[in-house]
Amino acid sequence: MPELPEVEIVCRNLSEILQPPTEVQGWKFFRKDLRFVIPQKKLNSLIGKKILSISRRAKYILIEFSDEVVISHLGMTGQWRVEKSGWQKQKHDHVALQYSKDSHLVYSDPRRFGFIEFIKKSELNQKFESLGPEPLQKDLDFNKLTEKFKKLDSTIKVALMDQKLIVGVGNIYASEVLFMAKVNPLKKCSKVKIDEYQKIWRCTQVVLQKAIDQGGSTIENYKNSFGQSGDFQSYLQVYDREGEDCLTCRGKIRKKVLGGRATFWCATCQKN
């Protein structure tokens, strides 16, 4: 589900809901593990403490306290949703953060690929040291990225999804970005031309920004914290459109599994 745009939307929702000086009133735990064991004791130690800010790094949501950071990753199917008084626990609700007398933020996640971690602020840099740059940062260094990608042996599609190289691009947006850049996803990184890389970085920014502006993509179950779906799915050009006509040239949309993930492209627009 959630790639950079969806995580960004959830972050913005959480920022709005947990505006300072919101304090943690309590936690409810309905399960002891997600992808990892939930650090219940450490989270409970935050009761009474103020939430200072909510931010995003890659596809991670960071809830910042004075000395600690709670990290939430949504995996494939994680959601944080607001519940007011009298909410009924649903099947896949695993954790709830009580942030006012009768309000909770509930973490639900059917597949439980997501996780909640607790770390000291001082450990934050180390935690994320292997992550690539944020694609939407204003001073994203296109040349440095291109240089790094040029050396790789993998396909451009697989590399684009590698969080060590550049963060935030997942399976949907990788196909969409390459369509917009008119680059064949099967092409080896070393064969992609310099001007094609320029287009790829630019299109990555355009696609991700537009997806954020549209509230993300709702394919199966993505909802923001207020239960609303995104709109970007109606702008998808190739993802999940195998056998259909390209919306630009009427060529056929193809599908191939790369690195274990379904990959879509237009056989005509992205011939190269």
Place this chain on the structure above:
DNA sequence: ACTGGATCCTGATCGC
């Protein structure tokens, strides 16, 4: 040091 594949988990969908 890289790359590709298997793996974690539940639910929806597809084909027989």
Place this chain on the structure above:
DNA sequence: TGCGATCAGGATCCAG
């Protein structure tokens, strides 16, 4: 209608 196989927005671990 039923049932098994396959697939799904992610990231990590392991073998080659």
